[in-house]
Amino acid sequence: MNSLKKVLIAYSSNPPIIADLSEAFAKRNIDVDYVLADKNTWFDRWIIRRLNKQLHNLRILPKNKTVFSDHPLAHKNYRSTALKEKISSFNPDLVFVVRGIAFNNDALNQANRLFGWWVEKEERTQEALGEINLFDWYFFLAESSVQQAKASGHCNVSYLSHMVNPNRFHKIIGLDKRYDVCFVGNWSPHRQKFIDAVLEVTPNVAVYGRKWRRNNIRNAKVLRAIKGQWIDGEPLNKLYNESRIVLNVTNWGAGVGKGRSGMNMRVFEVPASGAFLFTDESREMDNYLKPGCHVGVFDESDLQGFKSGLRYYLDNQDVRESIAIAGGAHVRNNYTYDSAVEKIISIYNHLPIFNKAMPISD
Numbered sequence: 001m002n003s004l005k006k007v008l009i010a011y012s013s014n015p016p017i018i019a020d021l022s023e024a025f026a027k028r029n030i031d032v033d034y035v036l037a038d039k040n041t042w043f044d045r046w047i048i049r050r051l052n053k054q055l056h057n058l059r060i061l062p063k064n065k066t067v068f069s070d071h072p073l074a075h076k077n078y079r080s081t082a083l084k085e086k087i088s089s090f091n092p093d094l095v096f097v098v099r100g101i102a103f104n105n106d107a108l109n110q111a112n113r114l115f116g117w118w119v120e121k122e123e124r125t126q127e128a129l130g131e132i133n134l135f136d137w138y139f140f141l142a143e144s145s146v147q148q149a150k151a152s153g154h155c156n157v158s159y160l161s162h163m164v165n166p167n168r169f170h171k172i173i174g175l176d177k178r179y180d181v182c183f184v185g186n187w188s189p190h191r192q193k194f195i196d197a198v199l200e201v202t203p204n205v206a207v208y209g210r211k212w213r214r215n216n217i218r219n220a221k222v223l224r225a226i227k228g229q230w231i232d233g234e235p236l237n238k239l240y241n242e243s244r245i246v247l248n249v250t251n252w253g254a255g256v257g258k259g260r261s262g263m264n265m266r267v268f269e270v271p272a273s274g275a276f277l278f279t280d281e282s283r284e285m286d287n288y289l290k291p292g293c294h295v296g297v298f299d300e301s302d303l304q305g306f307k308s309g310l311r312y313y314l315d316n317q318d319v320r321e322s323i324a325i326a327g328g329a330h331v332r333n334n335y336t337y338d339s340a341v342e343k344i345i346s347i348y349n350h351l352p353i354f355n356k357a358m359p360i361s362d
Contacts, residue, residue, distance in 0.1 A: 004093050004348050006031045008111075010083055011098035012038035014232065015265060017119075020165040021096070024337040028345065033090045035083050037101040043073040080104035087111060094348055097135075099128065108134050113351065115344065117160060118145060121252035122261045125149070132157065137347050142262035143284055144254065158347070161288065163337045164268040168233070171274025171328065172241040180204040180314055181278075182243035184231060184266070187211035191249045195222060197303050198247065201310045206239065240275040244320065245313055248279035249300070256300055257281045263288070268335050271295065271327035276320045278313060288335065294327035296320075 007025055009018050013036050022032040048068045055061035068074050072081065080103045087095060087110045095111035097103065099118045108114055108131075116135045118128045122142040132138045132154050139160035140146045149157040180202040185191060186209040196219075198205055205225040212229075216222040231239060240246050248267065253260030260282045267285075270277040271294060278296040279285075291297040296313055298306045313320045 004028075004030055004345055006033075006090065006092040006094075008033050008035065008086060008090055008092035008095045009098065010035040010037055010095065010103065012036065012101060014038075016165075016168070017098055020163070020168070020337045021341065023165065023167070024341040027338065028341065030345075033086060033092070035079070035086050037079050037103070039079065039082070040075050041073045041078055043071075044075045044078065048074055076102065076104060080107035083107040084110050094344075096344065102131075105131075105134060113348065115139070115348075117141075119162070122254050123252065129154070136351055144261035159284075160340060160343065161263055161284065161335070162265045162268055163335050163340045164265075164272040164331060165337055166272050166332045169237050169240070169269045169272040172238060175238070175241045177244050178242040179206045179239075179244065181245045181247055181310065182206040182208075182239055183247045183249070184208045184236065184239070185249065185251065187215050188251050191251060192216075193303065194247070194249045194300075194306065195225070197307050198310065199225065201307050202314065206243065208239070237273050240270055240273040243275060244317075245278050245296075245310065246270045246275050248277060250280050250282070253282070258283050258285070267295070268331050271324065271331040274324060274328045276313065276324040277327065278309065289327065289330065293323065294330050296323060 007030055009021055009032060011018050018034045022034070025032045048071070052061065052066045055067065056063055061067065071077065079101070083103055084107045092112070094113045094115060096115045096117070097108070099116050100120050114135045115137045117139040119141050122144050125145040125148050128138070128140070128145065129149060129152055132149060136156065138149070138157045140149065140157060141161065143159050146157055146159050181198050182205070183195060192215065195207060199221045203221065203224070206227045207222070207225045208228050208231045210229050212222065212226050248264070248270070250260060250264055253262070258281050261284065263282050263284055267277070267279060267289065276296065278298060280300045281297050285291070285297070289295050296309060298309050300306070
C-alpha cells in the first residue's frame with residue numbers, strides 16, 4: 001500500500017507530460033494538481049522581455065543580467081508565486097517538478113517532499129547540479145548526467161527516460177500510407193543535411209517544425225516538403241500512421257551516435273503509434289530498443305549509409321512493418337507512464353528511512 005496520496009506536478013503545457021503523468025497517477029488513486037510553468041503575464045511578455053532584449057543587443061546590459069528581475073510579474077517570480085500558492089492550497093505529499101523552466105528556491109522549499117526530473121540536454125547538467133540539494137530525489141534523462149551527479153557526491157539521483165501514453169500514440173487501422181518519410185522538429189544545420197539527403201532519395205516527404213521555411217527560401221525541394229510549423233495530439237499520431245518511415249534526428253547531445261546520452265520522446269512515441277522509426281543512436285538505446293528489431297538506426301556520420309538505409313526500408317515493406325509491429329508491442333508493454341509512476345512511488349515510499357546523503361538503489 002503506497003503512502004502517496006496527493007501529487008503536485010509543475011511543468012509547461014507542452015509537451016503534455018503533466019496530462020500523461022496525471023493519468024498514470026490516477027490509476028493508482030492518487031490525486032493530482034498542477035502548475036503550468038510557461039503561464040506568463042502580459043507585462044513580462046511585452047515589457048520586461050523586450051526591454052531586456054534591446055538592452056542586451058545594445059550591450060548596455062550584460063547577457064547574464066536582466067532588469068525587473070525582482071518584479072512580481074517577471075516570469076520566474078510569477079510562476080514561483082503560483083507554485084507556492086498551489087502548494088499551500090493543495091497541500092501535496094509530493095511536488096514533482098519536471099525541470100526545464102526554473103523556480104525560485106523559496107517556492108521549492110515549500111514542498112514537503114520534492115522530486116525533480118531533468119529533461120533538458122546533457123550539456124546543461126551543471127545547471128542541474130547546482131540545485132540538486134534542494135530536492136529529495138532527482139531524475140535525469142541522460143545516464144551521463146546521473147554519472148556526473150554521483151561523481152559530484154550526490155546520491156539522491158537516478159535515471160528516468162521519457163515514456164509514452166499509448167492512449168495518445170496508437171495504431172490507426174485502415175489508414176493508407178501518404179508519405180514515404182516524415183520528420184517533426186525545429187530546423188537546425190544538423191537536421192538540414194539529413195532532410196536534404198532524404199529528398200535525394202524521395203520527394204514524398206512531410207516536414208513540420210519552426211524555422212524550416214526561413215532557412216530554405218531558395219530551396220524548392222524543402223519548401224514543397226514543409227507542411228506546417230506545429231503538429232501535436234491526434235494529428236501527430238495520424239501523421240506517424242500515414243508515413244512509411246518516421247525520421248528522428250536528435251538536435252542535442254555532448255557526443256554523436258553512442259557518444260550521445262539520453263533519448264527524446266519520439267523514440268518511444270513513434271513505435272507506440274505502430275509506425276516504423278528510423279533514428280540516430282544514443283548510449284542508452286540498446287538497453288531499451290534493439291536496432292533492427294524494434295527500430296531502424298543509422299550512423300549520423302555516414303550520409304551515404306543513411307540514404308542507403310532509407311532506400312532499403314522503403315523498398316522492403318515486410319521488413320519495415322515487422323520492425324514496426326515488434327517495436328510497438330515492446331514499447332507499449334514496457335515504457336509507458338505507468339512504469340514511470342511506479343518508479344516515482346517506489347522511491348517516495350523508501351524516502352522516510354533515508355536522507356539525501358544516503359544511496360537508494362535505482
